[in-house]
Amino acid sequence: MMKRIFAGSYLGLLLVMLYAPILIIIIFSFTEAKVLGNWTGFSLKLYRSLLVTGVHHSLASALWNTLIIGLIAAFVSMLLGTMAAIGIFNLRPRARKAVHLVNSIPVLNPDIITAISLFLLFVSLGISQGMTTVILAHISFCTPYVVLSVLPRLIRMNENLYEAALDLGATPFQALRKIMLPELKPGMISGFILAFTLSIDDFVVTLFTIGNQGLETLSTYIYADARKGGLTPELRPLSAIIFISVLLMLLVINRRAAKNKS
């Protein structure tokens, strides 16, 4: 009994440590003070200026850029990665091993090395940096994760099903659409979500490939903000909204999963 209480309170303590900063953001999103940590009375002004008046045009466009880059990069990564997984699965063992090795480079590489290497690529080729280069860079570090989430589905899939469909007269395209895709779909979806998450959370690679045309994503916006000496107050309600919606989404998924089981 003592042991369980001790174990529970240990986890509780760690969670308090993890959540304390987030709680601070949420609490101080309900006051107007410019500086995080000053309480000047309850107010919804920040929420209003974030959602209604749209004072911070640059913040809105940074948010928009982040979402567009994330969606495009995740979608292309999903297509490229799924095709690649099917290809890799059908390679001979030795070639498969070699491709696996190259595939793991972007996963193991620290952000800053990926960032500098891509920066050197773009400047060497004389490509002007902007949205396109950021998307290309994000695809390069997102796709390996899609490959890694689709491959296990292929390994678990019954190889004979696909052959059977062909034997029964399906064209390769039909067999792909009706047999292979439904089997791979969960892996593709989790690959997409993973890629999207990595893309919107990325800071370093974006910083090095975004160029200096004034384009901003949420990460580079916050970094520039922080270096100037403070957080734009509207980022507090924005973070609170993101956090609460993710929390709700996870709760719904969890409840549904529990229901399906019982």
Next chain:
Amino acid sequence: MAQPKFLTLLSLRRNWAIPYLLYLFVFVLIPLFLIVMYAFMDTEGTATLANFRKFWMQPEALNTFIYSVGIALITTFLCLILGFPAAYILSKTNTRGARILILLFILPMWINFLIRTLATVALFDFLNLPLGQGALLFGMVYNFLPFMIYPIYNVLQKTDQNLIEAAQDLGANPRQVFLKTIVPLSVPGITSGIMMVFMPVISTFAIAELLTINNIKLFGSTLQENIYNGMWNYGAALSLVMLLLIGVTSLLGSEGGAKSEEGGLL
């Protein structure tokens, strides 16, 4: 005719990897090669070792490098000490409760890490604690702890309970069971946890800039400053130094965790 040829190319399913292989070649292999090339060149493009000599002779860059490795080692150690018990407790909880708890540990990562870091700054201000090395370590552990807990939990959860019961039946006391059975069985998870904490910590720089008000510089900042100031060749040489360190670490790691491919997050 173009179309049938295209179709035969596609019908061999191993050819489906070709687009991605091309992508990897252009956006992963060539860029890495460029780092090596720039590192061994001066601004005019002649081959030289001057960039590395500069790193070796300049105490500032070298000291920053050593200091960063130190910070990364301490962070990894703290994450292991704090994370292992958490993973162990989670693996003992019933599955439903553990699932929710694991979600709770991962959830904060959905908030942009820069915002979380700034919130940590606010927390330290709020509690009247000074910013500096202590704050830096807190911020690092705070950011990377989940990466340690998850792989260890994964391995512990899959551990064959019969092995633990066998140890008990053979007369091992709880301490012996823990040290001689549970810990060795979780080595693959520990290895991937260590890799997943050490590698990002060694290269991160924004966390240090924000949590020490620019007083402590990590190697990542040195890299970034050099590239930003147009010192591409020297910056590439410093990147290569870091790349070597990462290479050695992952070789050691893959040796330690060779037995289990499913140990990690992936």
